[in-house]
Amino acid sequence: MKRILIVAPAWVGDAIMAQPMYARLKQRHPDSQIDVLAPAWTRPLHARMAEIAEAIDAPFGHGELKLRERWKLARQLKARGYDQVIVLPNSIKSALVPAFAGIPKRTGWVGEMRYGLLNDARKLDPIALPKMVQRFYALAEDNTPLSATIPNPELTINNADRDAALAKLGLSTTQPMIAICPGAEYGPAKRWPAAHAAALATQLIADGAQVWLFGSGKDSEICAEIVKLEPNVVNLAGKTSLAEAIDLLSLAHVAVCNDSGLMHVAAALGRPLVAVFGSSSPGFTPPLTSKAKIVTLALECSPCFARVCPLGHMDCLNKLTPDYVMKALKELTKES
Template sequence: MDLRLKRILIIAPAWVGDAIMAQPMYARLKQRYPQAQIDVLAPAWTRPLHARMAEINEAIDAPFGHGELKLRERWKLARQLKARGYDQVIVLPNSVKSALVPLLAGIATRTGWVGEMRYGLLNDVRMLDPIKLPQMVQRFYALADEKDAPRTQQVPHPVLTINPADRTAALQKLGLSTDQPIIAICPGAEYGPAKRWPARHAAELAQQLQQDGAQVWLFGSGKDTEICAEIAALAPQVINLAGKTSLAEAIDLLSLAKVAVCNDSGLMHVVAALQRPLVAVFGSSSPTFTPPLTLKAKVVTLDLECSPCFERVCPLGHMDCLNKLTPDRVLKALKEISASCNE
């Protein structure tokens, strides 16, 4: 084991789910370099995620949005990073732009997958074998080891830590009670409608859960207010939190759920990393590539001939993969995972 002090910078993903799937890699780096200082460069809105990862020393805000080149800002940031004296940078996104700042900062070891033909930008460049590493979490994790290291270690599941005081503050701020069992429904999926279980199905499920004595909380960002409002209109007793919480508050409140129902989305990965039981609903995407990384999950999918298509909008116009996935199937899975976790 290498015990040398090491300063490591991670160019982190901008998506919630991807950012969470990087956490096992941070744990592996800490295992290899116990005294290491690990910083992440990521969009400011991901700070609540990294603040709940015990391995991260500091989150540095990336001053550019998705797809923006902003060469002047990248050069300025590179000068600031150069002064920090990083020994290594690991670049998780596959774009050319994500590898520019590490090069300009003169970081000695620049690690990452080939991606968009990044020879020269990276000098510890890896060639991906998608058969050996089918899951994104595996691909991130492999970058924590040497290039030719054997892939014998099982990738641990992501873990987010919660501060109970922050969670209590979120409950008080929103006037929420924990007197009844809490079941979370996360009906959004930023990628597109082909990953969103229909609102009418979610509402029918919510009504059944309420009849069984649970309270149902809807979670989502401001982008999910429309689908959550549609669910709330059909099931008026739900507590609609979409757009009313920060990401930090949503994470803390989700840790209170007895069980959650999620699409393949960032919040699905949040729930899994909080070690809460969950039912994951898959439509256009594949649980083989981005599954919920926990033993406390059941995946519900119809495995139709046309799926997974990985499209944002159903190319056939019917979205049978989710429209035909009825609430009774999800309720059955929910009861099964709840029972198994209570054994």
């Protein structure tokens, strides 16, 4: 049995975009065991990926070197006898533990000059592989060009866990539920304004739907703004674990999301999705599903990829009024 370790990304969206690569590895090596090394908080994501056998916690904060801790972890991994490691992040730090562990085949993109740490270092052609999902998927191959269509990411749901989350929060599914995910951890230049989200929610509620707001505690402020403008929404921001948020999001009749981790979760759950793009580009990290409508104004100044609008006006999102999103929602409803 081939034992493969994946050094996985720390961002929700990136972690989900890696799932098709795991499926490809399983296709190529059906009897393999695939484990991931990732931050502990990503466990709910990997627990919902059928290909992953075990998630191993990486006890390092963002940017932390912690050489002693990395060496100790490497000794533990060495004892597991991995045949190959695939390092998805491009940093030097992410390649240290596999090198310390002496894993025979260490695969990844060259990144930050990692030739000494990776012995199967690939040189990325960003024109041939413009999307992140392609860059991950290519690492499952033996340094050969991609020839097949990449499948969309998939997350699996346990109905009993989902029912438990509904009961815990006192939620009902008697009315169609529309999810709004108004956060974006990267920065405000990716967040659709709260006033727009509230106006959309008011329309949807008037049409007979219920609207649930999804997000972490970091999204509490923007969700509170939405609630102030439209008190009839159900605000779940900071009230669910990531596991519960994933399970509940699977119930959405349709989801409205910024370019965020929850956008990729909704896509991987197969939910119809309206994705709102401002400072970022749907060409690099689009929602990977056939059930998505992308809404963007494609202004001359965007995508700028900035966390905060460098021009101070954020026209790419402020001028993207609720009418644009409602139009996309109606188109999705007709198609589904």
